[in-house]
Amino acid sequence: MFLRIKSGGVWAIEGFPVDVEVDISNGLPQFSIVGLPDKAINEAKERVRSAIKNSGFQVPIKRITVNLSPSHVKKQGTLYDLPIAMGIVSLSSGIEVPEDMVFLGELSLDGKLKKVKGVLPIVHSLKSRGFRRFAVPKDNAKEGALIDGVEVYGFDSLMEVVDFIRGDVNKKPEEVKFKELCGQAYSFDLSEVYGQNQAKRAIEISCAGMHHILLIGPPGTGKSMLAKRMVTVMPPISIEESLEVTRIYSVAGLLDEENPLITTRPMRQPHYSASDTALVGGGNPPQPGEISLAHRGILFLDELPEFSRKAIEALRQPLEDGFITVSRAGGRATFPAQFLLVAAMNPCPCGNHGNPYKACTCSPLQIKNYQSKVSGPILDRIDLRVWVEPVDKEVLISMKFGESSEEIRKRVMRAVEVQRERFKDRRIKFNSQMSNEEVRRFCVMTDEARSTLGLAVERLHITGRSYIKLLKVARTIADLEGEEKIQSSHIAETLQYRMDDKEPAL
Structure with missing residues (x-):
């Protein structure tokens, strides 16, 4: 039978x-x-x-x-x-x-x-x-x-x-019923972080164009608070993206029985002891890692230099390609990995290098060795690098809330709509995903902006990859400002997020 x-x-x-x-x-x-x-x-x-x-x-x-x-x-x-x-x-x-x-x-x-x-x-x-x-x-x-x-x-x-x-x-x-499952409510808000206007502006740019960001500063300045609240200003996840992320969580066995649909952009925060396999995926059979679980959302790496060098370097290819291919004896498996990398780090082992209120106890060699744990190629793939200053005592004492996440998200959504219209006939959605040909077509500059950028390339010895990323970030800033062409002020602001006189090594 x-x-x-x-x-x-x-x-x-x-x-x-x-x-x-x-x-x-x-x-x-x-x-x-x-x-x-x-x-x-x-x-x-x-x-x-x-x-x-x-x-x-x-x-x-x-x-x-x-x-x-x-x-x-x-x-x-x-x-x-x-x-x-x-x-x-x-x-x-x-x-x-x-x-x-x-x-x-x-x-x-x-x-x-x-x-x-x-x-x-x-x-x-x-x-x-x-x-x-x-x-x-x-x-x-x-x-x-x-x-x-x-x-x-x-x-x-x-x-x-x-x-x-x-x-x-x-x-x-x-x-x-999708309407019953869908919803985006958070118990925290970006306004809860006092001060840090420059960092919040960088976060707005990051979320509007899906640009990777690194927050650098002494302990207690709010780097982790800022990073964890970034998800509240990101564009709402679409139904197609939601199903895509839910499929990954289904394979990983992480879905809730009562509400199985992932209705918000994922936020993953692995501990710095995580191995390279835990980050990118692996095993037999291959399982998705943290970068795939963060697909269409945020991968937050707190204390970036404390991660193993091998784990950090494993991010190179997925940061560029948006997917990771895991090869094992049993076969090859490809997982999606289009995530927004948000990293935070102290400037030195003691954390007080560049702190106006506390003296740094590290030697120049210790500072150099600590910062070199994050390689140049990885830094080159991060679009925005922001110095997070200690908050002034007047700001702390006043306890005044800043802009809410909802207000910032409205500006982000306007920029996202501009990008959707721009890329409606293409397979990309955000400025950070543009190819070189698309950068040449859509990143049109004024003569003054071109002159400013040329001077920066000459003086700062900017690499080819950094040059392209500069244009992508400037395009996002122009979208936020409602400008069709990239202005000189947009280039100047972009350059602020690629360098800092307090942190020449970074």
């Missing part, structure tokens, strides 16, 4: 169809699973056997062979428990399983269905292959229902799935 059950698998963040082929034949009692299963799938034999028995069905005392096709592709995870069990129950009890229904889910020993990873990318991928009906654990139902045009049924147990197939249970597909 042979039966084929439809299921799916995940590689990186892409789903693919899997045929679970179940054959029951005469011979010595044996339960075999083939088709490149991993350890978790091989252990499914005991889970499935107990789940079937405790659900009131019998496991045939015969030779049971399960093949996961395509057999040349590595399968991993526990999501094949349900289709394997359905195949055995169907063949042994005469239940007719629909050929157009996809089954996903892990079984506990008592037959209950448990949440699994990767349901969203599987549903998304299999929909494009013509599948419209999915049976998943109840805790995954809302996640799968985020995809339009499919019927996703959530079940509590194997017995409930069987009753539904028999027609004994009337069950409606899960429905998700």
